[in-house]
Structure formats: structure tokens, C-alpha cells
Amino acid sequence: AQRVTQPEKLLSVFKGAPVELKCNYSYSGSPELFWYVQYSRQRLQLLLRHISRESIKGFTADLNKGETSFHLKKPFAQEEDSAMYYCALRRTGNQFYFGTGTSLTVIP
Amino acid sequence: GAVVSQHPSRVICKSGTSVKIECRSLDFQATTMFWYRQFPKQSLMLMATSNEGSKATYEQGVEKDKFLINHASLTLSTLTVTSAHPEDSSFYICSARVLAGASYEQYFGPGTRLTVT
Numbered sequence: 001a002q003r004v005t006q007p008e009k010l011l012s013v014f015k016g017a018p019v020e021l022k023c024n025y026s027y028s029g030s031p032e033l034f035w036y037v038q039y040s041r042q043r044l045q046l047l048l049r050h051i052s053r054e055s056i057k058g059f060t061a062d063l064n065k066g067e068t069s070f071h072l073k074k075p076f077a078q079e080e081d082s083a084m085y086y087c088a089l090r091r092t093g094n095q096f097y098f099g100t101g102t103s104l105t106v107i108p
Numbered sequence: 109g110a111v112v113s114q115h116p117s118r119v120i121c122k123s124g125t126s127v128k129i130e131c132r133s134l135d136f137q138a139t140t141m142f143w144y145r146q147f148p149k150q151s152l153m154l155m156a157t158s159n160e161g162s163k164a165t166y167e168q169g170v171e172k173d174k175f176l177i178n179h180a181s182l183t184l185s186t187l188t189v190t191s192a193h194p195e196d197s198s199f200y201i202c203s204a205r206v207l208a209g210a211s212y213e214q215y216f217g218p219g220t221r222l223t224v225t
Contacts, residue, residue, distance in 0.1 A: 044216040100151040
């Protein structure tokens with residue numbers, strides 16, 4: 001069965017500190033992984049996807065098939081990064097499965 | 109970017125009544141839309157895939173007679189919660205699938221807060 005796990009519900013870091021939001025997945029096929037972000041009082045929006053191998057707002061995520069992980073990282077957290085972050089897996093048919101989310105708070 | 113709207117943003121209804129939620133793609137056509145449900149402090153749970161001109165595909169455990177989905181046009185999908193009960197109170201979110209380059213992206217609506225009294 002497809003599954004996305006985000007072990008941390010809450011994560012607090014100080015401004016300027018590195019941050020890593022963990023995501024592990026299980027999927028029998030070839031996975032396509034995404035990170036979505038939801039800022040306060042805003043809708044869910046795409047942050048980045050593994051196939052693009054891009055850095056968005058300083059965030060990067062590398063798909064590690066051996067460890068079945070897709071952790072989101074940023075070397076220096078900023079206050080505006082405070083938000084809810086969801087890891088998602090897309091299966092064939094384009095349906096998405098979301099993790100339970102991690103609420104990131106960046107302390108000034 | 110693509111914009112998806114939902115209406116209403118909030119609705120309160122009495123137990124036993126039905127309520128309809130609309131999901132619209134404002135500046136693009138969406139052959140496929142998705143409906144999610146989100147309980148407080150929990151993740152989004154995919155309920156069904158809405159396909160324009162054909163029947164919706166429901167996820168396991170989702171009652172298709174309870175949650176009626178109609179995708180009659182390329183810009184509108186509706187979710188009707190029939191004979192609503194308090195346990196149906198939740199945040200319902202739709203998304204539309206958009207082809208972006210060689211891949212698909214999802215754009216989400218702002219959600220609809222349903223409260224059944």
C-alpha cells in the first residue's frame with residue numbers, strides 16, 4: 001500500500017539554523033514525490049517536486065530510494081518559513097497521498 | 109498560475125439536509141479534479157477523483173452515495189454531501205490537475221468548512 005510518513009508533527013528551530021523536515025514513503029512503483037506548503041490562512045501550494053531537482057525559497061529535497069526518504073532541507077531558516085509542510089506521493093492516475101504534515105515554527 | 113476557487117467557503121447545515129460545494133477552475137480547463145477531506149490537525153485524505161464527462165472514482169471507504177460528485181463541465185466539479193450528519197463536519201478541499209511541461213501539477217482551492225449541527 002502507498003504510504004507517506006512525516007514523523008514530526010511539530011518542529012521549532014531558531015532563525016538562521018538549519019532545518020530538516022523528514023518524509024518517508026512506501027510505494028510499490030516508481031515514486032514521484034512532492035512537498036507542499038500551507039502558510040497561515042492560505043491555500044495549499046506546491047513547494048517543490050523531486051523530478052525538478054530544484055531549490056525553491058532555499059529549500060531542497062533529494063529522493064533517496066534506498067532509504068525511501070524525501071527529506072526537505074534548508075540551511076538557514078527564516079521567519080517567513082513558518083508554515084505547515086506536507087510531503088506527498090503521486091501514484092499512477094495522478095492521485096496524491098499526503099503525509100500528516102509538519103508544522104514548522106521559526107523562532108526569531 | 110492556475111486558480112481554483114471553491115464556494116461556499118463556509119457552510120452550516122442541519123443534520124439530515126444536503127449541501128453542495130462547488131469547485132471551479134477560473135482560468136483553465138480541468139478534465140480531472142480531486143476532492144479531499146481534512147480533519148482538524150490531520151492530513152488531507154483523498155476522497156475521489158472527478159473526471160469530466162464520466163463517473164467519479166472513489167477511494168476505498170468513501171461512500172459514493174453519500175458524497176455525490178458531478179463534473180459536468182471542464183471548469184466545474186461539485187461535491188454534494190447528502191443527508192449530512194455531524195460526523196461529516198470537516199474541511200473539504202478540491203484540486204485541479206494541470207499539465208505543466210512534461211508533468212502534472214495540482215492547484216488547490218481554498219477549502220470549504222462544513223459544519224453539520
